[in-house]
Amino acid sequence: MIKLLVVDDSPLMRRLLGDLFAAEGDFQVAFARNGAEALAALHADPPDVITLDVQMPEMDGLACLDRIMLERPTPVVMASSLTLQGAAEALSALELGAVDVIAKPSGAVSLRMDEFGPPLVEKVRAAAGARLSTARRLGERMRARAARTGLAQTRTAPAPTPRLRGLRAGAGEAGLVIIGCSTGGPPALDAVLSALPAHLPWPVVIAQHMPGSFTGPLARRLDQLSALSVVEVTEPTVLQAGWAYLARGDADLILSLRRDGLTALNAPADPDHRWHPSVERLMESALSVLPARRIVGVLMTGMGNDGAPAMTRLRAQGGQTIAQSEATSVVWGMPGELVRAGGAGRVEDLDRIGEAVMQAVAA
Incomplete structure (x- = not known):
């Protein structure tokens, strides 16, 4: 009981x-x-x-x-x-x-x-x-x-780093980092995004299971903690390097390759997917517009298996995948399913995921 x-x-x-x-x-x-x-x-x-x-x-x-x-x-x-x-x-x-x-x-x-x-x-x-x-x-x-109580000491601000205007996903070898998380995700996102530099050459797209009224404030909070610019996607948005994009709650986020570049679009929550914003649907859309070798998938703490099947396919097609370790996950559901399916290229403790992302992008 x-x-x-x-x-x-x-x-x-x-x-x-x-x-x-x-x-x-x-x-x-x-x-x-x-x-x-x-x-x-x-x-x-x-x-x-x-x-x-x-x-x-x-x-x-x-x-x-x-x-x-x-x-x-x-x-x-x-x-x-x-x-x-x-x-x-x-x-x-x-x-x-x-x-x-x-x-x-x-x-x-x-x-x-x-x-x-x-x-x-x-x-x-x-x-x-x-x-x-x-x-x-x-x-x-x-x-x-x-x-x-209004007495907070703010974190020491990182030294100013020039932000890139961004690489369009259709040019050169630009690519994309996709992060999925659920239960325990916001503190995990704090740790990962704060470890990424402003000059990260690939944009980051995040699907965190959360109500729609919560994702805007979460994006603003993450923006204060990260050298990246972090925004909630509220309208069609062309992705740029040096930025992280948080999917809006109670909906799904999909990617489309348009003339202006790789674009993030809100879509009504798909009833075929259990959790929203759906990591699985986001990753499926990324695989439809980018070669797998230009995608890094990160699956972190959360219940269920959202994102694990698509990230397993990503690895099979030559992409790079990172799963959060069981020891540092609040709930080892999503990353655990990725590991059990053989889809995790690396399994990392939370405090090493940011470094692992940079290594994967550099590779």
């Missing part, structure tokens, strides 16, 4: 979530009405996993999460609203150590449980078996805490 602690100040939400997980048959569910009750339950009967509402009186979800990660680190899935503030709170939760976040539906929640419930169960199951990041050092968490 999976011991789950549901923390929410709403009696209706506690009842709905209790019924949802009880119906699964393998969850033992306990409840807390606020952060103080959650911390008491954490020590009295430690759960395997916690769902934690962000907005609660007295002690909000972020403050409670901070205490959980200090006192008894436990996998946490945060529930956040689909607002600009909710997106900022979600990213703060991931910085503080939450395994995943889910967007709470607006309006009458009871009428939308068929939509909200299944992905929540999936995320909670994945989180219950998650490996809490050993890289979540106290200094990183203190910066995240300080940022919420």
